Amino acid sequence: MPSPTSAEASASAARRSARAILAEARFHGPTVPRPLHGALHDLGRALEAPLSLVDELVSKLGAHVPGGSSVIWVLLALLVLALSAVLAARGSRRALAQSTSRPSADEFRPLTADELEREAAAAERTGRYADAVRFRFKAGLRRLAERERVSDAPTLANGEIARILGSPTFDSLASRFDEIAYGGYRADEQDAERSRLGWERLIKSGGEA
Numbered sequence: 001m002p003s004p005t006s007a008e009a010s011a012s013a014a015r016r017s018a019r020a021i022l023a024e025a026r027f028h029g030p031t032v033p034r035p036l037h038g039a040l041h042d043l044g045r046a047l048e049a050p051l052s053l054v055d056e057l058v059s060k061l062g063a064h065v066p067g068g069s070s071v072i073w074v075l076l077a078l079l080v081l082a083l084s085a086v087l088a089a090r091g092s093r094r095a096l097a098q099s100t101s102r103p104s105a106d107e108f109r110p111l112t113a114d115e116l117e118r119e120a121a122a123a124e125r126t127g128r129y130a131d132a133v134r135f136r137f138k139a140g141l142r143r144l145a146e147r148e149r150v151s152d153a154p155t156l157a158n159g160e161i162a163r164i165l166g167s168p169t170f171d172s173l174a175s176r177f178d179e180i181a182y183g184g185y186r187a188d189e190q191d192a193e194r195s196r197l198g199w200e201r202l203i204k205s206g207g208e209a
Contacts, residue, residue: 110154111138112142113139113140113142113143113146114139116135116136116138116139116142117135117136117139119131119135120132120134120135120136120139120192120195120196123135123192124189124192124196129187129188129189129192130180130181130186130187132187132192132195132196133176133177133180133181133191133192133195134177134180134181136192136195136196136199137173137174137177137181137199139199140199140202140203141153141154142154143199143203144203147203147206147207149165149206149207150164150165150207158174158177158178161174162174165207165208166208167202167205167207167208167209168209169198169202169205169209170202170207172198173195173198173199173202176191176194176195177195
């Protein structure tokens, strides 16, 4: 039977041998590079800090509230739900307001000749003579298209329409329109009246006057 000293020596040797074996690479996974480990660790600590503060605050309040910290947590949860409901309702109202404020298809519809004539008359009554000339010119182009005299008149250049019609009246109307709309000329009451009478004469003649 071995002596106590030799038994202790054998046990110590066995432990060293076991540690040496367990330290071998086969008992450990390979070391994998973790480039984000530091950043993720710092992020976790940063997120943990406010949570710890909240937990500490709840614990302090719970010491003075019947029911303790659990009651405080319930109240906080209800508060979060209430805020979520308010934000959701506000978002719904905003979406509804935006949808109702969007222009309808009718608002994108081009004005008819009659509507343009009414706009021209209203502009003339209020002294906006340049607008009256512009509206009447557009109305006249639409009437030419409606009567199939120049079917695509609203989309053609004035020079092209003039070549198609060969009308001195249209030439005069188009020339003055260009001067007012693009040349910076100031329109007066006589311009508005000449525009109205000229277009009436041109349309009645079928675009040939």
